[in-house]
Amino acid sequence: MGHAHHNTGALPPNPEKATLEGRNKFLAFWFFLGGETVLFASLFGTYLGLRNGTAGGPTAQDIFHLPLAFIMTMILLTSSLTSVFAMLAMKKGNFKQMLLWMWITVAFGLAFLGLEIYEFFDYVGQGLTFTSSAFGSAFYTLVGFHGAHVAFGIGWILTLLIRYRKGGLTLTNAPKFYLASLYWHFIDVVWVFIFTVVYLMGIGG
Amino acid sequence: MSNSQAYSKSVLWDWLTTVDHKKIGIMYLVAGAFFFVLGGLEAMLIRIQLMFPESNFVSAQAFNELITMHGTTMIFLAAMPLLFGFMNFIVPLQIGARDVAFPFLNSLGFWLFLSGGILLNLSWFFGGAPDAGWTAYVPLSSAAYASTGLDYYVLGLQISGAGTLIGGINFLVTIITMRAPGMTMMKMPLFTWSTFVASALILFAFPALTVGLFLLMFERLFGANYFIVEAGGNVVIWQHLFWIFGHPEVYILVLPAFGIFSEVLSTFSKKRLFGYSAMVFATLIIGFLGFMVWAHHMFTVGMGPVANAIFAVATMAIAVPTGIKIFNWLLTLWGGRISFTTANMFALGFIPSFVLGGVTGVMLATSAANYQFHDTYFVVAHFHYVIIGGVVFGLFSGTFYWWPKIFGTMLNETLGKWFFWLFFIGFHLTFFVQHFLGLMGMPRRVASYLDGQGLNDLNFISTIGAFFMAVAFIILLANIFVSRNNKAVSDPWDGRTLEWATSTPVKEYNFAQTPVVREIDALWYEKMKGNKKLPVAEPLGEIHMPNGSILPLIMSIGLFIASFGFIYHTYVVSIIGLGITLGCMIIRSVKEDHGYHIPVDQIEPDKEVV
Numbered sequence: 001m002g003h004a005h006h007n008t009g010a011l012p013p014n015p016e017k018a019t020l021e022g023r024n025k026f027l028a029f030w031f032f033l034g035g036e037t038v039l040f041a042s043l044f045g046t047y048l049g050l051r052n053g054t055a056g057g058p059t060a061q062d063i064f065h066l067p068l069a070f071i072m073t074m075i076l077l078t079s080s081l082t083s084v085f086a087m088l089a090m091k092k093g094n095f096k097q098m099l100l101w102m103w104i105t106v107a108f109g110l111a112f113l114g115l116e117i118y119e120f121f122d123y124v125g126q127g128l129t130f131t132s133s134a135f136g137s138a139f140y141t142l143v144g145f146h147g148a149h150v151a152f153g154i155g156w157i158l159t160l161l162i163r164y165r166k167g168g169l170t171l172t173n174a175p176k177f178y179l180a181s182l183y184w185h186f187i188d189v190v191w192v193f194i195f196t197v198v199y200l201m202g203i204g205g
Numbered sequence: 206m207s208n209s210q211a212y213s214k215s216v217l218w219d220w221l222t223t224v225d226h227k228k229i230g231i232m233y234l235v236a237g238a239f240f241f242v243l244g245g246l247e248a249m250l251i252r253i254q255l256m257f258p259e260s261n262f263v264s265a266q267a268f269n270e271l272i273t274m275h276g277t278t279m280i281f282l283a284a285m286p287l288l289f290g291f292m293n294f295i296v297p298l299q300i301g302a303r304d305v306a307f308p309f310l311n312s313l314g315f316w317l318f319l320s321g322g323i324l325l326n327l328s329w330f331f332g333g334a335p336d337a338g339w340t341a342y343v344p345l346s347s348a349a350y351a352s353t354g355l356d357y358y359v360l361g362l363q364i365s366g367a368g369t370l371i372g373g374i375n376f377l378v379t380i381i382t383m384r385a386p387g388m389t390m391m392k393m394p395l396f397t398w399s400t401f402v403a404s405a406l407i408l409f410a411f412p413a414l415t416v417g418l419f420l421l422m423f424e425r426l427f428g429a430n431y432f433i434v435e436a437g438g439n440v441v442i443w444q445h446l447f448w449i450f451g452h453p454e455v456y457i458l459v460l461p462a463f464g465i466f467s468e469v470l471s472t473f474s475k476k477r478l479f480g481y482s483a484m485v486f487a488t489l490i491i492g493f494l495g496f497m498v499w500a501h502h503m504f505t506v507g508m509g510p511v512a513n514a515i516f517a518v519a520t521m522a523i524a525v526p527t528g529i530k531i532f533n534w535l536l537t538l539w540g541g542r543i544s545f546t547t548a549n550m551f552a553l554g555f556i557p558s559f560v561l562g563g564v565t566g567v568m569l570a571t572s573a574a575n576y577q578f579h580d581t582y583f584v585v586a587h588f589h590y591v592i593i594g595g596v597v598f599g600l601f602s603g604t605f606y607w608w609p610k611i612f613g614t615m616l617n618e619t620l621g622k623w624f625f626w627l628f629f630i631g632f633h634l635t636f637f638v639q640h641f642l643g644l645m646g647m648p649r650r651v652a653s654y655l656d657g658q659g660l661n662d663l664n665f666i667s668t669i670g671a672f673f674m675a676v677a678f679i680i681l682l683a684n685i686f687v688s689r690n691n692k693a694v695s696d697p698w699d700g701r702t703l704e705w706a707t708s709t710p711v712k713e714y715n716f717a718q719t720p721v722v723r724e725i726d727a728l729w730y731e732k733m734k735g736n737k738k739l740p741v742a743e744p745l746g747e748i749h750m751p752n753g754s755i756l757p758l759i760m761s762i763g764l765f766i767a768s769f770g771f772i773y774h775t776y777v778v779s780i781i782g783l784g785i786t787l788g789c790m791i792i793r794s795v796k797e798d799h800g801y802h803i804p805v806d807q808i809e810p811d812k813e814v815v
Contacts, residue, residue, distance in 0.1 A: 020382065023382060024306040024307065024378050024382055027377075027378050027381060027382060028306065028307065028374050028375070028377075028378045031374045031377050031378065031408055032374060034408055034409065035370060035374070035408050035409065035411070035412045036412070038408075038409050038410075038412035038413055039412035039413075039415060039416055042412065042413045042415075042416035042417070042446055042449070043416055045442075045445070045446075046416070046420065046431065046442055046446070049439055049442050050431060050437065050438065050439060050442070052437070053430075053436070053437020053438060053439065054437055055430075055435065055436045055437040130423075130427065130428070130429060131427070131428040131429060131430065132436075133430060133436050133437045134430040134431055134433070134436050134437035134438040134439070135437055136430070137423070137424075137429035137430045137431050137436075137438075138431060141419075141420070141423065141429070141431075156794075159791055159794055159795065160794070163794070163795040172797055176794075
């Protein structure tokens with residue numbers, strides 16, 4: 001490892017996995033996502049156990065606003081697509097285009113996060129707070145953990161975008177961008193489950 | 206580090222910034238031994254309190270704190286870190302690697318464990334230790350019943366748990382990608398295999414604990430309602446989350462110990478491990494079933510007869526692969542040239558002791574009978590038979606086995622035998638009688654018992670046994686002291702696996718040339734072929750090494766500071782602490798660190814095998 005780090009000329013076809021370091025990171029990140037899956041599964045289990053524990057407070061049917069959740073879902077799914085475009089650009093060796101698509105991904109992520117914050121304020125205004133009932137606690141914990149992951153992902157990608165705003169694709173930064181996009185897909189997949197289990201099942205009963 | 210290009214400012218700085226898996230392994234061993242002593246002292250105080258009926262040696266509150274901290278310390282801060290110490294030092298050597306996959310993360314994992322452990326133990330000095338048992342069942346652990354000590358528990362375990370998770374991922378990747386050429390998965394030594402399976406269990410078990418601890422933290426600090434029944438909560442959720450982590454944890458501890466016994470028994474029988482592939486599959490099956498049986502800790506919760514039956518049968522099924530292992534160990538000994546070293550004595554003592562723990566495990570798995578055994582000393586006896594008879598015997602066996610490789614000295618065998626016999630007798634004296642105490646109805650976790658209930662004599666005997674173990678451990682410490690100048694050779698036991706092919710002390714690059722592996726027990730194979738050296742995969746060339754870093758320590762200190770902010774509700778401190786940690790992450794992320802190279806003239810070619 002570590003012999004061809006500053007090779008800006010011809011990169012191998014899969015620069016994110018060309019070095020042992022890159023392969024190690026790639027593998028470790030999949031393991032990490034396995035752990036994250038257990039984390040979210042535990043949170044989903046907790047939510048499913050408590051979603052009827054409203055203690056006389058607002059229920060899911062009372063307050064959930066499906067159109068908003070649907071728009072948020074579409075925004076996040078689109079951001080997954082733009083990060084795919086970024087990776088396609090990377091595989092073609094077009095660093096500038098990759099950065100552009102990553103910036104667009106961040107923009108979608110920020111839009112999602114903004115809507116989530118708006119949604120939380122809306123629900124709090126209607127009487128569902130973190131402390132109002134077990135349902136409230138479980139809802140804000142599950143959705144909030146996801147939101148925190150989105151925020152962390154945005155911070156991560158922004159750090160990479162600023163750090164590597166100049167220069168080109170290298171065997172060092174290719175794995176970093178690749179893992180960030182992998183993380184971003186994971187966040188999207190979790191949201192699909194949240195949309196189903198929290199919002200659709202919440203409104204459908 | 207001896208190399209001129211490494212950052213070598215002072216010895217202390219060297220240890221604080223090291224990313225060398227061998228030094229990190231030693232730090233795990235030292236820190237784990239420290240916490241082992243703490244947990245042992247807590248155990249002695251518990252046993253002294255229970256030596257006589259209606260004793261007032263410690264208060265009931267102090268007793269609750271002692272049992273909580275004894276369990277928590279021994280599981281999280283002693284047993285697991287000591288195993289991590291051996292894994293860190295030995296696994297890269299056994300697979301013929303120069304390093305682990307993520308040296309920086311390895312260091313981070315250690316410092317997180319240590320800062321979490323220190324945080325947890327500081328609770329003794331700031332408002333009392335946690336007192337809700339090591340399982341911290343709600344509502345006992347809720348804000349209504351438990352004071353600040355539980356906040357230390359929640360945050361301390363969260364931090365050290367993150368360290369464990371990082372360590373687990375590191376081992377998984379190391380074992381998959383860093384093996385020497387020729388070492389297929391089915392040629393790996395059993396200790397490496399068991400490390401691999403235990404790491405997979407860590408990966409899937411610890412996030413459940415993370416969630417449980419977060420929920421408890423949010424409830425205690427921010428007024429959430431997951432476990433508060435009046436607000437729609439449910440206490441059983443904590444129990445599920447805790448045991449989804451807690452049951453696999455048993456196997457995270459015992460599988461690496463099984464790995465140690467497999468190495469020790471085959472080395473000191475001068476025979477290849479009997480049924481190698483059966484051992485590997487048994488390890489995998491135990492790992493898998495270990496995940497499926499968590500609810501046997503909850504038979505009396507009221508899950509219903511169907512759930513109880515399913516979990517009972519699944520639990521009993523674990524006895525099958527474990528039995529396979531026991532027979533394979535016995536058949537490894539069969540016809541072997543057995544040498545009774547201290548390491549091997551612990552391995553031999555383990556077999557009957559652990560079988561006894563397994564038998565009571567099957568008894569407890571019978572859900573109908575479990576209603577009688579539940580929360581009595583029978584359970585205490587059972588799990589100490591498994592954890593001491595399995596894990597602690599494994600740790601002691603590994604200590605005597607690998608001590609020459611890790612510390613470069615030979616432990617005294619005479620003192621070692623004294624240590625073994627005192628500990629072995631003390632252990633059985635302490636815990637065997639507890640089965641009967643339990644069957645006679647003595648409840649666990651209760652600070653005292655009445656006179657005239659027939660419990661006096663057995664409790665007295667049990668405490669005497671505990672003193673035997675304490676004296677034995679002091680003899681071990683004395684042994685370490687008197688053996689400090691007794692230099693070891695590189696391969697004192699005529700070893701079979703690759704760690705014995707390295708020089709002692711092990712060079713920072715482990716192997717001057719990456720070895721080629723041709724058979725299970727690679728070193729033994731070359732010895733039997735009469736070869737002078739291991740075959741190598743590369744010419745002698747410069748070796749790439751990672752740079753040391755102080756960031757892991759600072760990141761851990763950041764979380765340590767943040768925890769105090771949470772415990773005392775001063776969130777400015779929390780934000781500062783989290784900021785320090787996040788800042789370090791950003792620095793690590795933007796600063797490209799390519800390490801350095803050791804030039805050829807500073808590499809000593811590997812010595813001969815025989």
